[in-house]
Amino acid sequence: MKTYNLCLLGFGNVGRALARLLVEKSDELRGEFGVAWRVTGVASRRLGWLCAPGGYAAAELIAGKVAQRATPAPRDVREWLGAARADVLFETTPLEPLTGRPAVEHCRAGLEAGAHVVTANKGAVVHGLGELRQLAGARKRQFLFESAVADCLPVFSLFRECLPAARLLSFTALLNSTTSVIFEELERGRTFEEGVARARELGITETDPSYDVDGWDAAVKVCALANVLMGASLKLEEIERVGIRELDVRAVREAAEAGRPFRLLSRAERTADGSAKASVKPEQIAPDDPLANLAGSSLAINFKLDVLEGLTVTAREPNLRSTAYGLLADFVNAARAERRAAEQAGEREGQ
Ligand SMILES: NC(=O)c1ccc[n+]([C@@H]2O[C@H](COP(=O)([O-])OP(=O)(O)OC[C@H]3O[C@@H](n4cnc5c(N)ncnc54)[C@H](OP(=O)(O)O)[C@@H]3O)[C@@H](O)[C@H]2O)c1
Numbered sequence: 596m597k598t599y600n601l602c603l604l605g606f607g608n609v610g611r612a613l614a615r616l617l618v619e620k621s622d623e624l625r626g627e628f629g630v631a632w633r634v635t636g637v638a639s640r641r642l643g644w645l646c647a648p649g650g651y652a653a654a655e656l657i658a659g660k661v662a663q664r665a666t667p668a669p670r671d672v673r674e675w676l677g678a679a680r681a682d683v684l685f686e687t688t689p690l691e692p693l694t695g696r697p698a699v700e701h702c703r704a705g706l707e708a709g710a711h712v713v714t715a716n717k718g719a720v721v722h723g724l725g726e727l728r729q730l731a732g733a734r735k736r737q738f739l740f741e742s743a744v745a746d747c748l749p750v751f752s753l754f755r756e757c758l759p760a761a762r763l764l765s766f767t768a769l770l771n772s773t774t775s776v777i778f779e780e781l782e783r784g785r786t787f788e789e790g791v792a793r794a795r796e797l798g799i800t801e802t803d804p805s806y807d808v809d810g811w812d813a814a815v816k817v818c819a820l821a822n823v824l825m826g827a828s829l830k831l832e833e834i835e836r837v838g839i840r841e842l843d844v845r846a847v848r849e850a851a852e853a854g855r856p857f858r859l860l861s862r863a864e865r866t867a868d869g870s871a872k873a874s875v876k877p878e879q880i881a882p883d884d885p886l887a888n889l890a891g892s893s894l895a896i897n898f899k900l901d902v903l904e905g906l907t908v909t910a911r912e913p914n915l916r917s918t919a920y921g922l923l924a925d926f927v928n929a930a931r932a933e934r935r936a937a938e939q940a941g942e943r944e945g946q
Contacts, residue, residue: 596629599930600680602636602710604672604701605687606659608798609715610639612919613685614656620923621653630930636679637661644668644675672701676708683929685922686714689802692811692831695722706730706738711929713922715742720819721831735936737929742921744816745770745894746913752928753908754824762901763824765864770816772799772892772913773807774839774859779891781844782851798915799892809838810859813875817861825863827871837876855879858886
């Protein structure tokens with residue numbers, strides 16, 4: 596059984612939830628999937644590039660209390676990945692919507708160091724997809740990002756594994772939980788600021804919540820979905836983006852009372868030139884819409900395929916644990932792909 600050296604870059608809400616979930620599911624991963632692991636690197640802006648070549652103890656990971664055990668201490672991401680002998684890099688630094696930096700650089704460094712890269716950072720997908728996929732292919736590693744768009748909702752793997760040759764024509768989606776929570780709080784008579792505070796409490800806002808409120812988070816997600824699932828080449832600036840800041844609170848409450856509440860809706864549609872057009876804006880949701888009646892942080896995507904008019908996937912009230920699970924599932928899938936490749940190489944040698 597291979598023991599994977601895991602490196603966590605970003606040790607905030609998501610990175611810590613992942614560390615806890617790895618510990619919780621450790622026996623299951625070993626017993627059912629033949630995957631063992633130890634965390635040999637943890638890094639964040641404040642912590643620096645921490646490394647423990649022998650692995651951190653479960654108790655340290657659960658408590659989030661990890662210390663430097665490498666001498667000399669690594670000074671940058673490349674030295675860190677080398678000192679930690681990384682097999683898998685989990686990238687969970689904050690979204691930077693306009694450039695995807697430094698997440699793209701981190702992912703590049705991970706692949707170049709020979710590690711699989713798993714990220715929850717959609718900026719890396721939108722700004723680095725082509726390059727990082729190519730690099731992963733050349734190094735026979737995986738670049739996976741299931742948690743980046745809708746927490747652990749298995750969207751990319753759904754298309755990759757279950758829908759071969761199906762053509763995605765369009766989709767409508769609720770992709771940003773923070774704005775849904777804010778709308779709900781407004782509908783309950785609370786203020787905009789109280790809504791943001793509630794979302795923060797749940798740990799679901801972007802590090803800078805204005806990225807949620809102004810529609811950046813949803814725009815990056817819709818861009819990632821269209822580019823990966825439709826093979827489009829949409830750029831972020833081509834997406835029509837309207838945030839929720841300017842909405843009149845009275846209109847929000849009246850819409851909810853009338854049974855057609857406002858939510859921040861994302862849409863994309865394939866265009867004749869092989870790309871896509873997309874928008875993110877507050878819209879009212881009719882009671883018979885597949886995206887209606889979703890509470891709190893729930894996320895959903897309604898796909899229209901050439902072979903199926905309506906396919907809706909929904910995550911009811913996902914939380915940090917769900918996001919962490921998406922990262923963990925990507926890890927298991929990367930390990931499975933590595934094992935399959937090794938078996939195939941063995942078969943070829945045996946022929
Ligand atoms: N929270 C969610 O529900 C959720 C769901 C899906 C996807 N995501 C995505 O997951 C990522 C992380 O979200 P989060 O909620 O965990 O954010 P967070 O709590 O703000 O944590 C971000 C972490 O990244 C570290 N960091 C920031 N800049 C860095 C840099 N330049 N180099 C190294 N480390 C750096 C921070 O370090 P310091 O604390 O030391 O500054 C912190 O440890 C984001 O891309 C987000 O879009 C989040």
